[in-house]
Amino acid sequence: MSEHESWTDARLLEAVADRDRRALEVLYARHAPWLVIRLTRRCADPALVDEAVQDTFVAVWRTARTWRGKGEVAAWIWGIGIRRLLDQLRRRPAVPLPAYDQVMVSAEEQVLLGIEYGELGQAMGRLSPELRAVVQATVLDGLTTREAGRLLGIPAGTVKTRMMRAKALLREELV
Amino acid sequence: MIEAVGLVKTYGRGRALDGLTFTVGKGVTGLLGPNGVGKTTLIRMLATVLAPDEGELRLLGRDPAGDRLEIRRRLGYLPQEPGYQRGFTVFEFVDYVAILKEMVERRARHDEVRRVIEEVGLTSVSGKRIRTLSGGMRRRLGIAQTLLGDPELILLDEPTVGLDPEQRLRFRELISHIGQDRAVVLSTHQTEDVAALCNRVVVLKAGRCEFEGTPEEIRALAEGRVWFSAEKSGVLSWRTGDGLFRNIGPAPEGARLAEPTVEDGYLLLLGGTAAEAAA
Amino acid sequence: MSTWHMDDGLAVRYADGELNPTLAASVEAHLLACDQCRSLLAPRVPRSRLDRVWAEVADAVDTPAPGPFERLLRAIGVHDHTARLLGATHSLRLPWIAASTVALLFAALASGETTRWGLLSYLTLAPILPVAGVAVAFGRDGDPAHEIGLAAPYSMFRLMLMRAAAVLTSSSALALVMGLGLLDDDWTVAAWLLPSLALTSLTLVLSSRFDPRHCGAAVAATWLVVVVATNLREPSLAMFGGAGQAGYLAITFVSVVLLFFRRKEFS
Structure with missing residues (x-):
């Protein structure tokens, strides 16, 4: 067997x-x-x-x-x-939200970060926690706007506007 | 485990069992006899499905006439032609039998069902419908349901019929495994099964116990009574592949003796009728 | 795929939630494509927790999905194991019930005709359905696992009665609904009820000695012959009148008493 x-x-x-x-x-x-x-x-x-x-x-x-x-x-x-x-x-609606605390990133980790996402990863590290959570849920976890809203406990509209802001910021960082 | 004295069962004019006396202890016991000798009748009697017309039977130290329920709780039984609800999955079928075995609490029952399916090596197919299983797998499924509730006595009616050699081998492994710490009684008309599996044999002939002992003792009966010759002689004989006749019976002076097998002893026990059947 | 892999230290920190989100995201993306790194995480979840969840998965996967009839039984408070035993019966499964419905429907439509034979055919057919259903619900041919069941502690007599009751109930409900829906609503639409009981209980008693299927066939055939013979000259509902009903009640009563005395024959 x-x-x-x-x-x-x-x-x-x-x-x-x-x-x-x-x-x-x-x-x-x-x-x-x-x-x-x-x-x-x-x-x-x-x-x-x-x-x-x-x-x-x-x-x-x-x-x-x-x-x-x-x-x-x-x-x-x-x-x-x-x-x-x-x-x-x-x-079950009343759940603790995931913790998105800012943790210090060591130099070594910065290097590791670069491996999977390159500059995008580092740029993401500089996003505010709210924006980063939205990017994470939609881009990395592969959720739709609605699903991401449910996961993060915010309306779908908010997900959309935050996503737009995050994209704009990332574009600035990367260009 | 089983004590039987003078069992009689009559069907119409014929006597299926005619004063059968024997005992069965732990380990694997073979009920050996030609087809139609009353093996199925006997197994059904041991399974408390049939009652003897005469004689005394004690199963697991109890009287089946009075304590039938208690015996059934400690018994596993595989009939000769077990029916399966072919649309059931393996799990569903064993679960169904588990309910008949009074396992009421759902979760514990399901755990037990999974355990016995694992024990016979069918976990892979436990979600498949029975109609998709091979013959060997179905036979394993039959064994699985006998193991429910870890019974002390397991009765298998002709469990090896219709299996190909490889399936038969795997099946023997399984039976010797489950016979390690309980009593297993299996009926068969094949001496290979007995020689390979059983530590005790009961040979049935005409509804009676013709012999009770170990397979080795049966083999020893034919010691010095099997020989090769160029001409047909002896009580039972047949021509082997190399042109010589293999004879069973009283050997003539100076004959070239052969090493006997369990089958030789068995054929000697049965005498002429089995010789015809074997030929 | 990258040649980079997690080491144990990183795996521990990821599992404990100590990595910053961006690094964690990086790890997660890598994990999807790397079984080597995934296996580093296996020891980070307690065995007992994984086993507990697996036990639930295994049970959900193994447990058969109950059929409609079984769900109905559970809904009205029947134990799940009893529902299982009943649900395994041919004549309580969907194809059988559908076939019965069609048969009754035709009979009911026929009785829409004003001729007496019309209503008569409905009243004749309605009691045959439970007889047929009961005849295939147990016994050597009706229940594939019958022989195994005989050696099991569960009472075969009880199983038979439960199945017979379930079959009788389902076919009666069917006949009643059909009768009320399609026929005039006077007493005659229920005149099959006592004949149903009588024929079914007769079948059960006979089954204590003979094969249930043969018993069912014999009882149904006798019933048909009697109906045809008494109505051959002039179709009438006399068989379903007061005297007839008293007769069916008597047959039912005697059969039930006999059944009680012969209950040992079933196990």
Whole structure:
């Protein structure tokens, strides 16, 4: 039964589409930990995160057939995960918002930052926390304006205006 | 685990069981006999599905006539032709049997269902419909439901029929595994199963117990009574691949003796009728 | 893909939420494409928490989605395990109920004609449906896991009664709705009720000795023959009159008593 562990994510997901329970188990073991951690950064209530992770893998089981076989399985799972978290947030409105405290960035980290996002990353670091949160939710987490509003607890219109301001600022920084 | 004295079961004019006496302890016990000798009748009786017409039967130290319910709680049973709701998934089917086994609390029941499915190695397919399973997998599914509630006694009626050699091998592994700390009784008409699996054998013949002992003891019955010859001789004989006849029966003086198998001993026990069946 | 990877220290700080947002975003983007770095995070979530969530996932995934009838039973307060046992019955599943509906519908439409045979056919068919439903609801052929069930502690007699009651209820509800909806609303639209009970309980009693399917077929055939024979010359509803109804009540009563005494035969 250990053969599943040597399979790639894509192959596991295909097996899940074919109702292979063991494949789901292995997929869970691989992807649940980072998903828990990443979702915890969006929502501080562990009970909600657990619910969202649970819903995510149930959804993976039910919708594995809809995966088109392109791109990272992890990205696909994240897309489900963040939306399941939003569902949880919608059900229980009074939740602590994610902390977006300013942390000092060391010189070494500045270098690391540059690797994934280049100058964009550094420019983002100089945005105000509100604007950065909006960029993060829409650009990095792949949410729509409405979904981002729900995650951040602000109206969709506000997300739009903040996004416009952030874009303008980033353009200035980068040009 | 099982004590039977003088069991009789009559159907119309025929006697399926005719004064059968035997005992079964822990480990894997084979009920060996040709087809139609009353093995299924006996297994159903041990499963408390049938009552004997005469004789005494004690299962797990209890009387099935009075304590049937208590026995059933500690019993796993795989019928010869188990039916499956083919539209059910593997999990659904085992869950259904678990309900029949009085497992009422949902969560605990589901955990137990997952445990037995894992034990027979079907976790991968537990979400699949039964109609999509291979014959070997279905047989495993049959075993899975017998393990629910960790019973002390497991009864398997002809569990290896219709399996190909590889499935048979994997199946033997499974049965010897589950027979480690409980009593498993399996009926079969194949001596290979007995030789490979059982630490005890009960040979049935004409509704009676013809022999009770270890597979080795059955084999030993044929010691010095199996030989090769160029001409057909002996009670039972057949031509082997290299042109010689393999004979079973009293060996003539100076014959070239062969190493007997469990099957030889079994054929000697059954006498002529089985020889025809084997030929 | 970049050649950069997280080290343990960075993984710990990310998992503990100590990275500044921009750096964290960078890490997150990298994680989506790097299973090596993802696996660094695995030890950062307590095993017990992952196991707990997995147990919930496994249960949601394994638990079969209940059919409409099962959901209805649960909604009216039947235990989920009992609903499961009932829901596994052919004659309580959607195809069977749909077929019954169609059969009744035709009979009801036929009785819209003013001829006496019309109403008679409705009243004759309505009791046959539960008989057929009960006949395939248990026993060696009706219930694939019957033999396994015989050796299980759950009472097969109880299971049979529950299924029979459920079948009777569903087919009666169907016949009642159809009758009230499509036929005149006088007493005759319910005149099939006692015959239903009588024929069904008769089928159950016979099943204590014979195969339920044969019993159902025999009872239904007898019923048809009797109806045709008594109405051959001049169709009338005499069979469903007061004397007839008293007779059905008597048959029901006797059958139920017999059933009680023969209950051991079912397990």
